[in-house]
Amino acid sequence: MPQVDHPNVIVVFTDQQRWDTTGVHGNPLDLTPNFDTMARLGTHVLQAFTPQPVCAPARAAIQTGRYPTRTGVYRNGIPLPHDARTLAHHFRVAGYRTGYIGKWHLSLSEPVPPEDRGGYEFWLAANLLEFTSDAYRTVVFDESGAPVLLPGYRSDALFDAAIRFVADQVAPDGSGRRRPFFLFVSLLEPHHQNEVDTYPAPDGYAERYQGRWLPPDLAELSAHGGTAHRHIGGYLGQIRRVDEGLGRLFDALRSMGLLDDTIVAFTSDHGSHFKTRNSEYKRSCHDASIRVPLALRGPGFDGGGTLTRPVSTVDLPPTLLDAAGLDVPEDMDGRSFLPLLRDPSAAWPDEVFIQVSESEVGRAIRTSRWKYYVTAPDAHPWDDANATRYVETALYDLANDPYELVNLAGMPSHRNVAEELRARLVARMREAGEPEPVIEPAPEVPTSRQRRVDPTVHTARWTPTRFGHQPRA
Template sequence: MKTYLAATLGILIALSQISCTHSRTTAEKDRPNIILVMADDQGWGDAGYNGHPFVQTPAMDAMAKEGFVFDRFHAAAPVCSPTRASVLTGRHPIRTNVANYGHYLRPQEQTLAEILQSAGYKTGIFGKLHVGSAQPNTPCNPGGMGFDEWDIGLNFFDNDPYLSRNGTVEHYEGKGSVVLMDEALAFIERYKDGPDPLFAVIWFPSPHYPHAEVPDGPKLYEGKKHAGYFREITLLDEQLGRLRSELRQLGVAKNTILWYCSDNGGLLAESSGGRAKKGSIYEGGLRVPSIVEWPGQQLTGRSALPSSTNDLMPTLLSMAGVDARLRHPLDGIDISPSFDGSMVQRSKPMGFWHDFKDGDLTRSDQILKAIMEKQKAGVPRPHDPPRLLKDVNEFPDYPEEFSPGHAAWLDWPWKLHRIEGTTYELYNLESDPGEQTDLSDEEALQQHLEDMQQKLLNWQKSVVMSLNGEDYNSY
């Protein structure tokens, strides 16, 4: 195990609190605001604009009609925390040590928020974090990830949630999805007229189980299977509509990039958009809704380009005109050329890998309530120091060939699966989007199969080396 010195950790914490204060150039002042909105467990087919037979999603439908839709957009992982890490880093989440739910993003990672903060953005995150701590004095809280302000839960939450506002836990009343939108809109209104563009991350806790949040008005979907799940999707949609409306009323919609997606496939295989559902790296566990709008640039259309949450960071930096010095190799690419149709094929295949190691259960309300009580009493808080320094300064030493779980290599239209390092399956997604016909034994495809196997193996080795800390040795 390799251990970073305490002094190094102290420097990282200090640096994470420094925001850039240089005078703004005209180009910097004109940079777009960026707002990322993410659902928790909404499948590709769980929206009206993708053909769901009854769920009501008028805001998503309008956004899809007026904005730009990615039809083959994938979460980087089939569960929540890893995908969130991919959004923040542009890297496959195992590289960042977020190999499953509940693990913390390493503070050595360079985040989108840090880059935008250094480029003059005012940054905030609201809602479900699930890649770090909610307490102060740790590089694993949102402040250490580049966010100036934050009001977050550690995991999913529901009605009357406990949330941490910049390290101080408060108990809120109301529907969690409404509460977090209240906080996000307050952030936007507070800084909309300031000298800096805004970067806001809004990560909903819905439609994750237990589905206790319900929209106001008549009880929807009575008698339908999984009615609670679909009610929470409609509640989330109402809040997305509220955000879009407020951006227009505040006069900032024109120069705001708003990007909506989900963190993994849905809970129902029949509407997941592919084989299986959440928890699987078959298409049903990865394919998710994705819509982006930028009214000032009249961004409209629809693309079948294969893409993923790894692509958000390089794409947004390109759209915002931010030329960043990236410290680590990315798995994502800039897909903004797809907006005008000049990119119709992906230049870089996509790798997926799940069940590398177990998840870490995080009971958000239970943990945050205990922290709040200790904060009020002025006594040492629970989970200190383990949660404050979790995943910070110890690195594993896995063999390069370590390959547990289920991995896949998507080089459109071919998708190769590698299960527990030994079993292979090959599908042509263009002719077989449901991944039903395994072609790995087809004689005519053996050379192609071997080439894909080698590329997947090389990629998995690179991921293990990143996890072992190799990417951090150069600085």
């Protein structure tokens, strides 16, 4: 393949990590000092969301830059089609060495056969890593399909493998890299260990964080069920260890002289609501399920500051290609957000679009202020990729209810808001190639006369008077 002069690219991809586990999002436990440094020195996407809060669809989207219904992987148990063009294909054409390490979850076979590997060359992965490994016994498969036991705690073992891959791309005499590389590192943590439904952190890590902090939504909802109180220590302990591995990866890049020539992106497939919204950990419209951390370092991103516009992780593939100087395929649903770093007022959608499967067939848009969600009562959540009839199910005012504890769907006070968001959701569904839907308004819900949405109230300035507070124009 031809030699090209482009930056290396590494994606670090966690599984089931909430956005509010990071210090830059206000977490008080100092869980992610390395991610926080990455976000401060590079580019931090403040409002990042998955296009689908379940493993395989989210993974198909981040490999292809296309929505799950567009790839056909709208739920778990559907392999990525062989004709799907992934990041690996695009980087290989440009002369990159490509590698995949960790969890794949886009095949039906274990080990994953070559034709199911999305075009990656180097391969050290398992389709369902949660079933081939446990916390201290990480079994993956190499290019020949042979099992490989990686020593150490699972996230450490995968970071070690990533560092070895990077080292192998550097000339033996230390004179520099052989050719640019694209590496996708897919961790299992902080996902639960399925067969025992626990979050096995390294020895001592769960105890360090158990009982110290809960996100407000979990603190409120766990009183009525869910597993947060039981699992939060292990979950947060896993995240701390992942962040330590991220720091070792940056140290290795620095020691090999690659830090300034390598883009590193860190994000997750979806979040976790700890069974407070349904009987599972995700598969809901709530930010606990859909909002994820996202930060980037390296060429094009260092000094980028904080990006405040809503961004979907379906936008990450075209952004990485754009940052590497490669053409972005026209069939990608996502778009590069590099123009926003140069000009925050650049044209950009005011919302992200989310598809939900398995628990129900649902569709949502999420703006900086509003969450609007509809479900298809006649659709089968496993068999149907989409529907033509939906019913309004949830409306949240995130400016005043950031943890989505008060559902405003059906309230007369918010009818105009719902109508506007309904039209915007229909437009996004059409853009994603879905059939024209009918969305029925939610049944009317009686509400206090104090509930209202009046734009003048939100823009008025208030000054104290003798008899209370009165608005001033």
